[in-house]
Amino acid sequence: MKCPRCGSENVNVQITNETYLKKQHHGLLWWLCIGWWWIPTKWLLFTIPALIFALFGRKKQKVVNKQVKTAVCQGCGYSWNM
Ligand SMILES: [Zn+2]
Numbered sequence: 001m002k003c004p005r006c007g008s009e010n011v012n013v014q015i016t017n018e019t020y021l022k023k024q025h026h027g028l029l030w031w032l033c034i035g036w037w038w039i040p041t042k043w044l045l046f047t048i049p050a051l052i053f054a055l056f057g058r059k060k061q062k063v064v065n066k067q068v069k070t071a072v073c074q075g076c077g078y079s080w081n082m
Pocket residue numbers: 003004005006007008073074075076077078
C-alpha cells in the first residue's frame with residue numbers, strides 16, 4: 001500500500017474501535033408536546049410513511065461498534081481511513 005501524499009510504502013495500519021449511539025428514540029417531552037397530535041395527524045395524512053415510521057421508531061437505542069482501519073504513513077505522517 002502506498003501513501004497517497006508522498007508515495008512511500010512505509011505505511012502502518014491501525015484498527016480503532018468507534019463507538020457511537022444510534023439515532024435516539026423520542027423522549028417523553030416529545031410525546032407530551034408533539035407526539036400525541038402529530039402521530040394521528042401523520043397517520044391521516046401519510047398512512048404509509050407513518051407505518052414505516054412506527055416500525056422503525058420502535059427500535060430501541062443501540063450501541064454500534066464500528067471498526068475503522070486507519071493507515072498512517074511513516075514517511076510524512078499523513079493518515080487516512082481505509
Ligand atoms: Zn506519506
